[in-house]
Amino acid sequence: MMFDTTTITNVLTVMLLLIGAFFMLAGTIGFVRFPDFYSRMHATGKCDTLGEGLMLVALIIYGGVTFVSVKILFLIAFILLANPTSTHAIAKAAYDVGLEPWRKLDEEVVWLNTGNGDTDNTDNTSNTGEGRTMEDGGEVR
Amino acid sequence: MAGTELFGIEMVDIFLAMAITIVIASFVSLYRGIEGPGIFNRIIAVNVIGTKTIVLLVLIGFIYERPDFFDIALLYAILNFIMTIAATRY
Incomplete structure (x- = not known):
């Protein structure tokens, strides 16, 4: 039962x-x-x-x-x-x-350059430069 | 339908709790749809919310015991798929 x-x-x-x-x-x-x-x-x-x-x-x-x-x-x-x-x-x-995949190295370089841990990843195109094919890759990502 | 009670808890209440969980997950996904940078995050947010809505419609059909909702869920699945393919094809 x-x-x-x-x-x-x-x-x-x-x-x-x-x-x-x-x-x-x-x-x-x-x-x-x-x-x-x-x-x-x-x-x-x-x-x-x-x-x-x-x-x-x-x-x-x-x-x-x-x-x-x-x-x-x-x-x-x-x-x-x-x-x-x-x-x-x-x-x-x-x-x-043309969206490029995220890499760990780019993020660390951005952290070293900007000085704060901005994980939202919207403004690193002007910092890293190389390896990006789009002109506004950071915005689209 | 099978039994309506499990250890003193109504099965309808369990379905209602699952429906509320899906609604909360949809709102958390809506954050990425609003805030997320770029068009592709918004497209996949719409896709995710649409596929959560399918299960939500089936749960509502079981809660209120109305089988009409399954047809609506099937139609919504087809529309969601066609919308995503059209949005990616431009």
Whole structure:
């Protein structure tokens, strides 16, 4: 009576929901805190896909096999197809525009030159100079 | 639907807590969309908030037990994907 099917289903649903929420929060923290556009995309592109997939799988388990769960299964399949594709498209567009990846050395040079730890990374084009192909690379980043 | 109660806690309340968590994560992502330098950070912020909204719509559909929201979520996923591809293609 204690471990009937309903209890097992609900426990599995809550566990998958919590794991999915953890992945989504981790992706959001990485999206806010990472220093570069590409690393922000690295955080969100995988964590959000996995978190949403886990939460929707949890809702399928909760709902049982009905017509609604087939709809959510289509939704999961579309998200697993579309989310990496859109991430790849954004990254390729940024690389074609000429946005350069962030390097640790540039940041340290900026810190030594300006004297304060400005991690927002908006005004280091005039300081470092070499290695930038765009004229306003610091602004776009 | 499966059972509606787990150890004295309603499952609807758990779904509501997950929905509130997703809304908070969306607002934290909105900071990068407003503040983040450049157009690409804003594009990916819109993409992230849109994909969070899909799960939020499915959760709302389970909270209020209205299956109409899943169609809206599927449509929103397709629109979000097409919008992102169009924005990257200019």
